[in-house]
Amino acid sequence: MYSVEELQGIVNAEIKNRSEGLKKLNPANLYRPVEYSIEIGGKRLRPVLLLLSYNLFSEDIKNALPSAIAIEVFHNFTLLHDDIMDNAEVRRNQPTVHKKFDENSAILSGDAMAFLAYKFILENKSERLVDVIELFSKTAIEVCEGQQFDMDFEKRLDVSESEYLEMIRLKTAVLLACSLKAGALLANAGTEIANKLYNFGINLGLAFQLQDDLLDSFGDQKKFGKRIGGDILANKKTYLLIKTLEAATGTDKTNLLNWIKKENFIEEEKISAIKNIYNQLNIINIIQQKIDFYFHESCKILQEVSIEENKKQPLLILCNQMLKRNY
Amino acid sequence: MYSVEELQGIVNAEIKNRSEGLKKLNPANLYRPVEYSIEIGGKRLRPVLLLLSYNLFSEDIKNALPSAIAIEVFHNFTLLHDDIMDNAEVRRNQPTVHKKFDENSAILSGDAMAFLAYKFILENKSERLVDVIELFSKTAIEVCEGQQFDMDFEKRLDVSESEYLEMIRLKTAVLLACSLKAGALLANAGTEIANKLYNFGINLGLAFQLQDDLLDSFGDQKKFGKRIGGDILANKKTYLLIKTLEAATGTDKTNLLNWIKKENFIEEEKISAIKNIYNQLNIINIIQQKIDFYFHESCKILQEVSIEENKKQPLLILCNQMLKRNY
Numbered sequence: 001m002y003s004v005e006e007l008q009g010i011v012n013a014e015i016k017n018r019s020e021g022l023k024k025l026n027p028a029n030l031y032r033p034v035e036y037s038i039e040i041g042g043k044r045l046r047p048v049l050l051l052l053s054y055n056l057f058s059e060d061i062k063n064a065l066p067s068a069i070a071i072e073v074f075h076n077f078t079l080l081h082d083d084i085m086d087n088a089e090v091r092r093n094q095p096t097v098h099k100k101f102d103e104n105s106a107i108l109s110g111d112a113m114a115f116l117a118y119k120f121i122l123e124n125k126s127e128r129l130v131d132v133i134e135l136f137s138k139t140a141i142e143v144c145e146g147q148q149f150d151m152d153f154e155k156r157l158d159v160s161e162s163e164y165l166e167m168i169r170l171k172t173a174v175l176l177a178c179s180l181k182a183g184a185l186l187a188n189a190g191t192e193i194a195n196k197l198y199n200f201g202i203n204l205g206l207a208f209q210l211q212d213d214l215l216d217s218f219g220d221q222k223k224f225g226k227r228i229g230g231d232i233l234a235n236k237k238t239y240l241l242i243k244t245l246e247a248a249t250g251t252d253k254t255n256l257l258n259w260i261k262k263e264n265f266i267e268e269e270k271i272s273a274i275k276n277i278y279n280q281l282n283i284i285n286i287i288q289q290k291i292d293f294y295f296h297e298s299c300k301i302l303q304e305v306s307i308e309e310n311k312k313q314p315l316l317i318l319c320n321q322m323l324k325r326n327y
Numbered sequence: 328m329y330s331v332e333e334l335q336g337i338v339n340a341e342i343k344n345r346s347e348g349l350k351k352l353n354p355a356n357l358y359r360p361v362e363y364s365i366e367i368g369g370k371r372l373r374p375v376l377l378l379l380s381y382n383l384f385s386e387d388i389k390n391a392l393p394s395a396i397a398i399e400v401f402h403n404f405t406l407l408h409d410d411i412m413d414n415a416e417v418r419r420n421q422p423t424v425h426k427k428f429d430e431n432s433a434i435l436s437g438d439a440m441a442f443l444a445y446k447f448i449l450e451n452k453s454e455r456l457v458d459v460i461e462l463f464s465k466t467a468i469e470v471c472e473g474q475q476f477d478m479d480f481e482k483r484l485d486v487s488e489s490e491y492l493e494m495i496r497l498k499t500a501v502l503l504a505c506s507l508k509a510g511a512l513l514a515n516a517g518t519e520i521a522n523k524l525y526n527f528g529i530n531l532g533l534a535f536q537l538q539d540d541l542l543d544s545f546g547d548q549k550k551f552g553k554r555i556g557g558d559i560l561a562n563k564k565t566y567l568l569i570k571t572l573e574a575a576t577g578t579d580k581t582n583l584l585n586w587i588k589k590e591n592f593i594e595e596e597k598i599s600a601i602k603n604i605y606n607q608l609n610i611i612n613i614i615q616q617k618i619d620f621y622f623h624e625s626c627k628i629l630q631e632v633s634i635e636e637n638k639k640q641p642l643l644i645l646c647n648q649m650l651k652r653n654y
Contacts, residue, residue, distance in 0.1 A: 030475035081438060085431040104412040107434060108475055111408060114441050115467040122461050130449070130456060137445040144439040148357035151431060 053183025070120035077113035146171025173205025203298035229271035380510025397447035473498025500532025530625035556598035
């Protein structure tokens with residue numbers, strides 16, 4: 001049984017290895033942004049989730065490694081294209097790909113990463129390969145839908161809580177769920193258990209994205225790796241803002257709507273003003289309760305997975321790590 | 328045995344049908360550009376090639392239809408992203424997707440189309456499905472490589488003929504070849520015959536792209552569907568320009584290099600000046616010989632395919648149509 005740290009090490013070593021392979025490929029202007037994007041790092045959550053799930057059923061994790069890397073490559077592709085669309089300058093404390101290279105390279109290298117992900121999945125000759133490719137393709141389309149909803153919501157003031165939750169399910173949760181289910185499929189686990197792991201991932205993903213919303217406004221920039229307050233500046237309809245729009249009355253409400261409409265402002269002033277309103281309305285508490293709710297849901301589902309409890313420990317350790325980032 | 332026109336009709340009907348399906352999907356801002364992009368039309372060459380190839384071995388073309396549509400969706404995805412990168416305003420006499428909608432929608436809808444293509448391929452449960460997905464993924468990566476080479480070459484003056492031919496092999500020919508080979512695989516044809524059809528497609532694709540270069544400068548705008556002279560304005564290293572750079576001497580050469588370097592100019596003047604140099608050096612004749620060479624190569628390869636000659640007729644008719652566009 002592998003620990004989370006061991007799997008992170010294995011994933012990072014394999015990414016380094018594949019990145020070396022990419023260095024030999026031409027045209028350089030296509031493959032250098034790909035290497036840059038996948039080498040920058042991050043916690044490698046998705047490939048580790050895939051391997052943890054596979055490891056519930058099988059010790060021979062080498063079999064699942066190409067698919068694990070594929071999911072990480074896909075995830076980095078979405079970040080790369082999202083950063084163009086959001087005009088973001090920094091990701092993981094480094095310049096984003098379209099700033100480091102240029103926008104055309106970022107678009108095209110991202111495209112190549114989408115297909116590289118399939119190429120990597122295809123290295124595994126499991127009997128469930130077609131199921132994995134189907135799951136991955138469905139998930140990829142859902143992630144695009146989630147990103148579009150997120151962009152649409154920036155221009156709306158009437159986004160409901162349920163619309164928001166559906167958006168983050170698509171944008172974030174389905175890829176975590178896909179990683180877990182793909183691990184189970186590659187290990188040839190039964191459909192019922194694979195679907196339980198998928199649902200576990202959905203709930204974990206919802207908790208994780210809610211926490212990401214919280215950290216985007218109240219995190220520590222160095223640990224978070226992105227500018228604090230980015231969501232506030234973009235008028236992103238995060239859970240924080242949606243609950244605040246619901247709860248605010250009187251001058252708080254007027255104040256909030258004015259900041260959202262304002263076109264010329266000092267960025268730090270807007271961030272600070274809106275965070276003040278969040279604080280006054282105790283919104284951190286409300287979002288924390290929601291995070292806890294989905295986290296407990298995910299734990300309940302994992303308990304139902306009929307596998308010895310000790311085998312589930314690494315997965316539980318990772319979940320706890322995911323949801324205890326400092327702020 | 329189906330005729331080219333019948334297959335074009337079948338493909339267009341199926342695209343209309345699938346486009347109706349997309350209309351029901353949300354978010355609208357993701358799926359409307361997809362519909363727009365695939366409905367605009369064009370000659371549907373790639374799906375028709377796939378079906379023609381399949382029809383060499385089997386009459387039951389319904390089996391191959393989802394994969395045929397997938398290749399057309401993929402092709403339209405590449406046009407969509409290429410148009411952003413080239414900042415093109417018109418495609419098939421219509422506004423390009425990023426002009427009709429906006430750039431973010433064009434990026435994200437393009438991404439969704441890449442994954443929709445896989446979703447469509449996966450509808451076919453042929454025993455060679457994994458082979459088709461592998462071929463398609465390899466081809467998609469090559470198309471990205473070709474597009475990057477094309478952009479790289481815009482900034483260089485020393486692109487050789489062989490570099491150019493490799494670029495158009497990747498950018499254009501491999502997708503035609505993939506369509507033909509995929510048709511054969513889906514019909515469960517032997518590997519040797521599938522590879523022959525692939526090579527037939529490569530040669531056909533080279534001839535086709537060379538002709539596209541010719542039409543970009545000397546075509547009829549209405550029939551061509553794009554602005555005439557776009558390649559000249561972008562300093563694209565087309566076969567015309569590469570052979571002209573090789574052949575030009577004295578004032579022709581100075582003149583040519585000055586136009587390439589010039590940053591401020593009246594567009595129609597540049598187009599007309601460079602076309603004059605092409606005409607003086609009889610470049611149309613040189614490119615026409617090259618087109619004929621690859622066309623005859625492709626015919627030779629098709630002759631080697633061990634199938635009754637009458638079955639190959641529709642394929643030969645399409646090739647002739649492809650290479651007899653008026654200019």
